[in-house]
Amino acid sequence: MSDWKTVLICSMVVLVGIFGYMIYLNLRLNKAEKK
Amino acid sequence: MPVLIGTALFLWMAGVMYGAFVYAPPAEGLGETSRLIFLHVPVAWTSVMAFITSFVYSILVLRRNRHEDDIRAEVAARMGLWYCVLATITGAFWAKATWNTYWNWDPREISIVVLLLVYMSYFGLRSAVTDPDKKIRLAAVYAILAAIIMPFLVFVVPRMYMSLHPDTLINNSGKSQLADVRMKQVFFFSLAGFTLLYFWLFNLSVRIERLVRRKEGWNV
Numbered sequence: 001m002s003d004w005k006t007v008l009i010c011s012m013v014v015l016v017g018i019f020g021y022m023i024y025l026n027l028r029l030n031k032a033e034k035k
Numbered sequence: 036m037p038v039l040i041g042t043a044l045f046l047w048m049a050g051v052m053y054g055a056f057v058y059a060p061p062a063e064g065l066g067e068t069s070r071l072i073f074l075h076v077p078v079a080w081t082s083v084m085a086f087i088t089s090f091v092y093s094i095l096v097l098r099r100n101r102h103e104d105d106i107r108a109e110v111a112a113r114m115g116l117w118y119c120v121l122a123t124i125t126g127a128f129w130a131k132a133t134w135n136t137y138w139n140w141d142p143r144e145i146s147i148v149v150l151l152l153v154y155m156s157y158f159g160l161r162s163a164v165t166d167p168d169k170k171i172r173l174a175a176v177y178a179i180l181a182a183i184i185m186p187f188l189v190f191v192v193p194r195m196y197m198s199l200h201p202d203t204l205i206n207n208s209g210k211s212q213l214a215d216v217r218m219k220q221v222f223f224f225s226l227a228g229f230t231l232l233y234f235w236l237f238n239l240s241v242r243i244e245r246l247v248r249r250k251e252g253w254n255v
Contacts, residue, residue, distance in 0.1 A: 010124075
Protein backbone atom coordinates (compact mmCIF):
# COMPACT_ATOMS: atom_id res chain seq x y z
CA MET A 1 0.00 0.00 0.00
CA SER A 2 1.43 3.40 -0.94
CA ASP A 3 2.04 6.05 1.72
CA TRP A 4 -0.55 8.41 0.26
CA LYS A 5 -3.14 5.64 0.14
CA THR A 6 -2.56 4.99 3.86
CA VAL A 7 -2.96 8.70 4.66
CA LEU A 8 -6.18 8.91 2.62
CA ILE A 9 -7.67 5.77 4.19
CA CYS A 10 -6.92 7.04 7.71
CA SER A 11 -8.42 10.45 6.93
CA MET A 12 -11.55 8.71 5.67
CA VAL A 13 -11.67 6.55 8.83
CA VAL A 14 -11.57 9.68 11.02
CA LEU A 15 -14.12 11.60 8.93
CA VAL A 16 -16.51 8.67 8.61
CA GLY A 17 -16.03 7.95 12.32
CA ILE A 18 -17.01 11.47 13.37
CA PHE A 19 -19.93 11.66 10.92
CA GLY A 20 -20.93 8.15 11.99
CA TYR A 21 -21.09 9.31 15.58
CA MET A 22 -23.34 12.21 14.54
CA ILE A 23 -25.61 9.84 12.62
CA TYR A 24 -25.77 7.63 15.73
CA LEU A 25 -26.88 10.67 17.77
CA ASN A 26 -29.54 11.47 15.19
CA LEU A 27 -30.85 7.90 15.22
CA ARG A 28 -30.93 7.90 19.01
CA LEU A 29 -32.91 11.14 19.01
CA ASN A 30 -35.38 9.86 16.40
CA LYS A 31 -35.88 6.63 18.35
CA ALA A 32 -36.60 8.57 21.54
CA GLU A 33 -39.05 10.91 19.78
CA LYS A 34 -41.06 7.96 18.49
CA LYS A 35 -41.61 6.67 22.05
CA MET B 36 -25.27 31.20 17.08
CA PRO B 37 -25.03 27.36 16.94
CA VAL B 38 -24.93 27.60 13.13
CA LEU B 39 -22.06 30.10 13.34
CA ILE B 40 -20.11 27.87 15.73
CA GLY B 41 -20.75 24.84 13.53
CA THR B 42 -19.61 26.72 10.40
CA ALA B 43 -16.50 28.05 12.15
CA LEU B 44 -15.66 24.54 13.32
CA PHE B 45 -16.19 23.13 9.83
CA LEU B 46 -13.83 25.76 8.37
CA TRP B 47 -11.28 25.07 11.12
CA MET B 48 -11.30 21.34 10.34
CA ALA B 49 -11.07 22.08 6.61
CA GLY B 50 -7.98 24.15 7.49
CA VAL B 51 -6.59 21.19 9.42
CA MET B 52 -7.05 18.98 6.35
CA TYR B 53 -5.36 21.56 4.13
CA GLY B 54 -2.50 21.85 6.60
CA ALA B 55 -2.10 18.09 6.92
CA PHE B 56 -2.24 17.34 3.19
CA VAL B 57 -0.67 20.41 1.59
CA TYR B 58 1.03 22.85 3.97
CA ALA B 59 3.07 20.51 6.21
CA PRO B 60 6.11 18.78 4.71
CA PRO B 61 6.64 15.03 5.19
CA ALA B 62 8.91 14.09 8.09
CA GLU B 63 12.33 12.70 7.38
CA GLY B 64 12.35 8.90 7.62
CA LEU B 65 8.58 8.47 7.85
CA GLY B 66 7.74 9.91 4.44
CA GLU B 67 4.18 10.90 3.56
CA THR B 68 2.74 8.70 6.33
CA SER B 69 4.03 11.29 8.82
CA ARG B 70 0.95 13.35 7.86
CA LEU B 71 -1.03 10.91 9.98
CA ILE B 72 0.43 12.63 13.06
CA PHE B 73 -2.11 15.41 12.44
CA LEU B 74 -5.03 12.96 12.66
CA HIS B 75 -3.99 9.96 14.73
CA VAL B 76 -2.49 11.90 17.67
CA PRO B 77 -5.33 14.47 18.05
CA VAL B 78 -7.91 11.65 17.92
CA ALA B 79 -6.02 9.77 20.65
CA TRP B 80 -5.68 13.01 22.65
CA THR B 81 -9.44 13.62 22.38
CA SER B 82 -10.05 10.11 23.66
CA VAL B 83 -7.91 10.79 26.76
CA MET B 84 -9.67 14.12 27.29
CA ALA B 85 -13.07 12.42 27.12
CA PHE B 86 -12.01 9.81 29.69
CA ILE B 87 -10.82 12.60 32.01
CA THR B 88 -14.20 14.36 31.53
CA SER B 89 -15.97 11.13 32.44
CA PHE B 90 -13.77 10.85 35.54
CA VAL B 91 -14.59 14.39 36.71
CA TYR B 92 -18.35 13.98 36.24
CA SER B 93 -18.29 10.55 37.87
CA ILE B 94 -16.78 12.13 41.00
CA LEU B 95 -19.58 14.72 40.87
CA VAL B 96 -22.16 11.93 40.62
CA LEU B 97 -20.88 10.45 43.89
CA ARG B 98 -20.73 13.87 45.57
CA ARG B 99 -24.06 15.32 44.38
CA ASN B 100 -25.98 12.22 43.24
CA ARG B 101 -27.37 14.10 40.24
CA HIS B 102 -28.51 12.35 37.07
CA GLU B 103 -27.37 15.35 35.06
CA ASP B 104 -23.75 14.60 36.00
CA ASP B 105 -24.26 10.96 35.06
CA ILE B 106 -25.42 12.00 31.58
CA ARG B 107 -22.15 13.90 31.10
CA ALA B 108 -20.05 11.07 32.54
CA GLU B 109 -21.71 8.50 30.25
CA VAL B 110 -21.56 10.69 27.15
CA ALA B 111 -17.87 11.45 27.74
CA ALA B 112 -17.03 7.77 28.25
CA ARG B 113 -18.93 6.87 25.07
CA MET B 114 -17.09 9.54 23.08
CA GLY B 115 -13.77 8.48 24.59
CA LEU B 116 -14.38 4.88 23.60
CA TRP B 117 -15.41 5.89 20.08
CA TYR B 118 -12.35 8.10 19.58
CA CYS B 119 -10.16 5.35 21.03
CA VAL B 120 -11.51 2.95 18.38
CA LEU B 121 -10.71 5.53 15.67
CA ALA B 122 -7.17 5.96 17.05
CA THR B 123 -6.71 2.18 17.06
CA ILE B 124 -7.90 1.79 13.45
CA THR B 125 -5.75 4.68 12.14
CA GLY B 126 -2.83 3.29 14.17
CA ALA B 127 -3.27 -0.14 12.57
CA PHE B 128 -3.16 1.35 9.05
CA TRP B 129 -0.09 3.38 10.00
CA ALA B 130 1.52 0.22 11.40
CA LYS B 131 0.90 -1.54 8.09
CA ALA B 132 2.73 1.25 6.26
CA THR B 133 5.71 1.45 8.63
CA TRP B 134 5.93 -1.96 10.36
CA ASN B 135 4.47 -3.96 7.45
CA THR B 136 1.74 -5.46 9.61
CA TYR B 137 -1.60 -4.17 10.86
CA TRP B 138 -1.15 -5.70 14.29
CA ASN B 139 1.93 -7.16 16.00
CA TRP B 140 0.96 -7.02 19.70
CA ASP B 141 3.31 -4.16 20.44
CA PRO B 142 3.06 -2.95 24.10
CA ARG B 143 1.19 0.14 22.84
CA GLU B 144 -1.30 -2.04 20.97
CA ILE B 145 -1.81 -4.36 23.93
CA SER B 146 -2.40 -1.44 26.31
CA ILE B 147 -4.93 0.13 23.94
CA VAL B 148 -6.83 -3.18 23.66
CA VAL B 149 -6.96 -3.38 27.47
CA LEU B 150 -8.21 0.22 27.60
CA LEU B 151 -10.93 -0.54 25.04
CA LEU B 152 -12.02 -3.59 27.06
CA VAL B 153 -12.07 -1.55 30.29
CA TYR B 154 -14.41 1.05 28.80
CA MET B 155 -16.56 -1.50 26.95
CA SER B 156 -17.12 -3.14 30.33
CA TYR B 157 -18.33 0.23 31.65
CA PHE B 158 -21.25 0.07 29.21
CA GLY B 159 -21.78 -3.60 30.01
CA LEU B 160 -22.10 -2.66 33.67
CA ARG B 161 -24.52 0.17 32.88
CA SER B 162 -26.80 -2.07 30.86
CA ALA B 163 -26.74 -4.80 33.54
CA VAL B 164 -28.25 -2.59 36.28
CA THR B 165 -31.88 -1.53 35.96
CA ASP B 166 -32.39 0.68 39.03
CA PRO B 167 -31.38 4.23 37.88
CA ASP B 168 -29.94 5.41 41.23
CA LYS B 169 -27.93 2.23 41.70
CA LYS B 170 -26.85 2.35 38.06
CA ILE B 171 -25.41 5.88 38.19
CA ARG B 172 -23.51 5.26 41.43
CA LEU B 173 -22.06 1.91 40.32
CA ALA B 174 -21.13 3.36 36.93
CA ALA B 175 -19.50 6.36 38.60
CA VAL B 176 -17.32 4.17 40.83
CA TYR B 177 -16.31 2.04 37.83
CA ALA B 178 -15.55 5.12 35.67
CA ILE B 179 -13.33 6.56 38.42
CA LEU B 180 -11.37 3.29 38.67
CA ALA B 181 -11.13 3.07 34.86
CA ALA B 182 -9.82 6.64 34.64
CA ILE B 183 -7.19 5.90 37.30
CA ILE B 184 -5.95 2.95 35.20
CA MET B 185 -6.12 4.92 31.93
CA PRO B 186 -2.91 7.06 32.31
CA PHE B 187 -0.90 3.91 33.08
CA LEU B 188 -2.20 2.20 29.94
CA VAL B 189 -1.75 5.25 27.71
CA PHE B 190 1.41 6.87 29.04
CA VAL B 191 3.30 4.52 31.38
CA VAL B 192 3.08 0.89 30.18
CA PRO B 193 4.18 1.57 26.54
CA ARG B 194 7.26 3.40 27.89
CA MET B 195 8.19 0.65 30.34
CA TYR B 196 8.66 -1.95 27.61
CA MET B 197 10.47 -1.95 24.30
CA SER B 198 8.00 -0.54 21.80
CA LEU B 199 8.14 0.34 18.12
CA HIS B 200 5.62 3.10 18.68
CA PRO B 201 7.25 6.55 18.53
CA ASP B 202 6.74 9.13 21.28
CA THR B 203 5.99 12.24 19.31
CA LEU B 204 5.99 14.86 22.02
CA ILE B 205 6.69 13.29 25.38
CA ASN B 206 9.77 11.12 25.04
CA ASN B 207 12.85 10.12 26.99
CA SER B 208 15.17 12.45 25.06
CA GLY B 209 12.89 15.42 25.75
CA LYS B 210 12.94 16.37 22.08
CA SER B 211 9.91 16.58 19.85
CA GLN B 212 9.98 14.57 16.64
CA LEU B 213 8.11 17.39 14.92
CA ALA B 214 11.29 18.96 13.60
CA ASP B 215 9.81 21.34 11.03
CA VAL B 216 8.08 24.49 12.26
CA ARG B 217 5.22 24.00 9.75
CA MET B 218 4.63 20.52 11.16
CA LYS B 219 4.42 21.98 14.66
CA GLN B 220 1.97 24.67 13.49
CA VAL B 221 -0.34 22.15 11.78
CA PHE B 222 -0.07 19.73 14.69
CA PHE B 223 -1.17 22.25 17.32
CA PHE B 224 -3.80 23.71 14.96
CA SER B 225 -5.17 20.19 14.52
CA LEU B 226 -4.99 19.48 18.25
CA ALA B 227 -7.00 22.65 18.97
CA GLY B 228 -9.48 21.83 16.18
CA PHE B 229 -10.13 18.32 17.46
CA THR B 230 -10.45 19.64 21.03
CA LEU B 231 -13.07 22.21 19.95
CA LEU B 232 -14.86 19.59 17.89
CA TYR B 233 -14.92 17.34 20.95
CA PHE B 234 -16.54 20.04 23.12
CA TRP B 235 -19.09 20.82 20.39
CA LEU B 236 -19.99 17.14 19.96
CA PHE B 237 -20.01 16.62 23.73
CA ASN B 238 -22.48 19.48 24.21
CA LEU B 239 -24.68 18.14 21.40
CA SER B 240 -24.55 14.60 22.81
CA VAL B 241 -25.47 15.75 26.33
CA ARG B 242 -28.52 17.64 25.04
CA ILE B 243 -29.67 14.62 23.03
CA GLU B 244 -29.03 12.18 25.90
CA ARG B 245 -31.05 14.43 28.23
CA LEU B 246 -34.01 14.32 25.83
CA VAL B 247 -33.68 10.55 25.43
CA ARG B 248 -33.68 10.01 29.20
CA ARG B 249 -36.69 12.27 29.68
CA LYS B 250 -38.57 10.16 27.15
CA GLU B 251 -37.45 7.05 29.02
CA GLY B 252 -38.92 8.47 32.23
CA TRP B 253 -35.71 9.51 34.01
CA ASN B 254 -35.95 12.53 36.30
CA VAL B 255 -33.54 14.90 34.45
